[in-house]
Amino acid sequence: GRIIYDPVSLKIKGVSNLEDVSVMRLAMQRLCDDDADDVDMNKHHLVFKWSSIHPDCNVSFILARFSLHTITADFYLMEFPKILRELATYELGLKVLVNDAATENVAFLKLVSRREDDVLVIRNRYTGDDIYVIADYPHVIKRIRNALESSSKPTSKRSLRIEGEEIGLSVIEKLWWRVRGGTRAVGRLTLGGEHGRCPLTATHFKLDAW
Numbered sequence: 001g002r003i004i005y006d007p008v009s010l011k012i013k014g015v016s017n018l019e020d021v022s023v024m025r026l027a028m029q030r031l032c033d034d035d036a037d038d039v040d041m042n043k044h045h046l047v048f049k050w051s052s053i054h055p056d057c058n059v060s061f062i063l064a065r066f067s068l069h070t071i072t073a074d075f076y077l078m079e080f081p082k083i084l085r086e087l088a089t090y091e092l093g094l095k096v097l098v099n100d101a102a103t104e105n106v107a108f109l110k111l112v113s114r115r116e117d118d119v120l121v122i123r124n125r126y127t128g129d130d131i132y133v134i135a136d137y138p139h140v141i142k143r144i145r146n147a148l149e150s151s152s153k154p155t156s157k158r159s160l161r162i163e164g165e166e167i168g169l170s171v172i173e174k175l176w177w178r179v180r181g182g183t184r185a186v187g188r189l190t191l192g193g194e195h196g197r198c199p200l201t202a203t204h205f206k207l208d209a210w
Contacts (some may be wrong), residue, residue, distance in 0.1 A: 100139035
């Protein structure tokens with residue numbers, strides 16, 4: 001697929017599954033044709049990447065990539081064994097599987113993994129080795145942040161609470177404003193008593209694409 005963007009706003013719109021249409025042609029069509037939004041585009045670009053974990057082997061490459069309207073656990077069930085087979089064919093080991101903890105990833109892992117000492121493990125059917133599953137923590141933190149933001153909205157079905165008290169992002173922001181005392185110098189939210197100080201600014205509560 002090809003990445004499609006709006007040349008006026010410079011925002012990415014999606015990934016086209018029309019291999020014979022150039023990005024420039026679609027961009028010009030977007031400017032000149034009100035019906036350009038009818039171009040069949042995919043919403044997701046899924047990438048499988050292999051990287052060496054050996055300190056003396058700096059090798060990393062893309063194993064497979066897909067342009068998809070949706071990503072499901074069933075799709076993983078169909079494609080993941082093929083990837084394991086290709087890696088085994090070229091005698092490339094797979095010891096750790098890193099994922100961003102998206103909903104479809106979690107659903108897939110529930111189907112194929114087992115839990116050992118609070119660690120998810122997948123058995124490689126082609127080598128017999130265990131593959132240890134870990135989360136990409138920046139993505140996990142982002143998901144926690146998004147959950148807190150959703151919980152703050154009146155229309156949200158999510159209602160995160162601790163001991164019956166709401167813990168949405170708006171509540172944390174109100175607490176931060178109270179702690180900072182109206183001055184920039186006091187702009188810190190202290191967690192865990194005297195330890196674990198976590199500096200926050202107003203921009204942390206104004207979420208955008210960056």
